[in-house]
Amino acid sequence: MAEKREQFRSRLGFVLAAAGSAVGIGNLVGFPVNAAKSGGAAFLILYAAFVVFICIPVMIAEMSLGRKTQRNPLGAYKAVAGDSSAWRFGGWLSLITPFMIAVFYQVLTVWLLGYFIGAVSGNLEAMSAEGYFGEFINANGVFIYLGVLTLVIGIVLKSGVQNGIERLAKVLMPSLAIMLIALTIFVLTLPNALIGVKYYLVPDFSKINLSTINLALSQAFFSLSLGMGILITYGSYISKRESVAGGAKMVALVDTCVAFFAGLLIFPAIFEFNPAIDTENLSSSSVSLVFTFLPKIFLSLQGLIGYVGASIFASAFFLLVFFAAITSQVSILQVPISAFQDELKYTRLKSVLMLGACAALLVIASMVSFGRIEFFSEFLAYGGKVNSFFDLIYDVFYETILPLNGFIVCLFVTYRWRKSNLDKELITGDEGYDGSFTQRYVNFALSTFVPAILLFVFVSTVLMKFFGISVL
Numbered sequence: 001m002a003e004k005r006e007q008f009r010s011r012l013g014f015v016l017a018a019a020g021s022a023v024g025i026g027n028l029v030g031f032p033v034n035a036a037k038s039g040g041a042a043f044l045i046l047y048a049a050f051v052v053f054i055c056i057p058v059m060i061a062e063m064s065l066g067r068k069t070q071r072n073p074l075g076a077y078k079a080v081a082g083d084s085s086a087w088r089f090g091g092w093l094s095l096i097t098p099f100m101i102a103v104f105y106q107v108l109t110v111w112l113l114g115y116f117i118g119a120v121s122g123n124l125e126a127m128s129a130e131g132y133f134g135e136f137i138n139a140n141g142v143f144i145y146l147g148v149l150t151l152v153i154g155i156v157l158k159s160g161v162q163n164g165i166e167r168l169a170k171v172l173m174p175s176l177a178i179m180l181i182a183l184t185i186f187v188l189t190l191p192n193a194l195i196g197v198k199y200y201l202v203p204d205f206s207k208i209n210l211s212t213i214n215l216a217l218s219q220a221f222f223s224l225s226l227g228m229g230i231l232i233t234y235g236s237y238i239s240k241r242e243s244v245a246g247g248a249k250m251v252a253l254v255d256t257c258v259a260f261f262a263g264l265l266i267f268p269a270i271f272e273f274n275p276a277i278d279t280e281n282l283s284s285s286s287v288s289l290v291f292t293f294l295p296k297i298f299l300s301l302q303g304l305i306g307y308v309g310a311s312i313f314a315s316a317f318f319l320l321v322f323f324a325a326i327t328s329q330v331s332i333l334q335v336p337i338s339a340f341q342d343e344l345k346y347t348r349l350k351s352v353l354m355l356g357a358c359a360a361l362l363v364i365a366s367m368v369s370f371g372r373i374e375f376f377s378e379f380l381a382y383g384g385k386v387n388s389f390f391d392l393i394y395d396v397f398y399e400t401i402l403p404l405n406g407f408i409v410c411l412f413v414t415y416r417w418r419k420s421n422l423d424k425e426l427i428t429g430d431e432g433y434d435g436s437f438t439q440r441y442v443n444f445a446l447s448t449f450v451p452a453i454l455l456f457v458f459v460s461t462v463l464m465k466f467f468g469i470s471v472l
């Protein structure tokens with residue numbers, strides 16, 4: 001028999017856990033780099049507007065659906081629409097998406113652990129050499145890191161929502177904040193820092209066009225962990241005494257502040273490396289940036305603070321991103337775990353073990369798809385090239401499907417579950433919500449332009465990625 005459903009111990013615990021999910025590689029690396037290429041503060045303003053006007057309503061919808069139904073995403077769709085309704089499709093998507101993203105993200109987290117250990121053990125110079133990354137990902141060491149990481153994450157998830165996830169977030173999130181602030185302050189004292197800050201904070205609106213708008217929205221959506229079933233699941237652990245809308249706003253605020261600070265950290269560091277850098281040529285992939293570009297930047301600091309200083313800086317940075325990735329990783333794995341617990345009535349331990357085994361197999365398949373095993377390395381041809389298994393997961397789940405999931409949630413909540421029920425759920429624990437501006441805005445946005453925009457983003461991404469047709 002399954003255990004009784006858990007709850008977050010406190011509002012702070014919930015906000016930290018949800019912020020832990022939201023703050024990840026997307027904020028610390030994805031955001032600054034996209035901002036660097038797309039007009040600095042102009043991109044920031046656009047991003048913040050999308051967070052407020054589009055993402056917060058979707059976040060509120062996901063959390064209330066979870067809290068109302070007390071279920072995982074699949075169970076939530078079924079609880080509202082019935083077991084055989086076509087809406088179940090949305091539930092399945094919100095279950096498969098996080099599982100596959102977890103596989104992809106686990107690979108990145110393993111690499112981050114490896115880079116942290118590399119920097120701590122004085123290998124920074126080797127790590128910034130051309131070709132190091134390619135060798136690193138195909139060396140046997142990654143499997144050891146994978147084993148360690150799987151064990152740690154398994155223990156956290158086995159310990160449950162309160163004793164595992166909430167406790168982890170309470171330790172890691174404040175440490176993350178302190179490290180981020182300390183690193184930022186340090187970077188701001190470097191000689192060329194101001195050039196970077198200026199580049200970041202003086203808006204260049206000429207860079208804003210339809211495709212940067214699309215980028216800002218996708219970035220915001222991803223960064224807030226929307227469309228991954230995470231907030232439906234976390235919502236199911238929020239107490240009925242708490243304000244869902246208030247929690248959502250706090251999480252969005254923390255996430256956006258972290259992205260902003262990450263910009264203040266990365267921009268000056270990039271310009272310190274080369275004051276005349278042409279940011280247009282920065283790679284758009286966070287992966288190649290974190291693992292091939294950043295080590296070079298960190299190494300270049302040795303002229304100012306010596307090799308040991310540069311290594312300490314690099315270690316702190318990789319540890320920071322690693323912490324952020326771990327809290328995201330537990331949040332995303334909790335989605336299928338809660339589905340196993342709710343739907344199949346498995347105990348927590350059995351769910352963790354079953355899921356861990358399935359995920360580990362797919363993670364290994366991804367890790368050997370960088371040339372080790374041809375079958376996985378040349379998995380499928382689409383978009384005009386042959387793609388690896390890892391690429392396929394990345395393209396389908398990380399880059400494409402989130403807006404579709406968001407679109408379905410909006411329609412489901414407003415038209416199937418209905419706005420009056422959404423209202424009722426949001427008023428529970430928050431009397432002030434009734435009649436508020438937020439209420440009117442959320443109801444209007446979720447039933448009109450937000451799903452329309454998300455559908456557009458989804459269709460244009462599919463056309464672009466898989467058929468090479470550019471709409472924007």
Ligand code: PHE
Pocket residue numbers: 021022023024025026027101102105222223224225328329331332
């Ligand atoms: N918000 C996370 C990030 O910025 C996205 C994410 C959450 C990814 C959970 C994977 C798992 O990185």
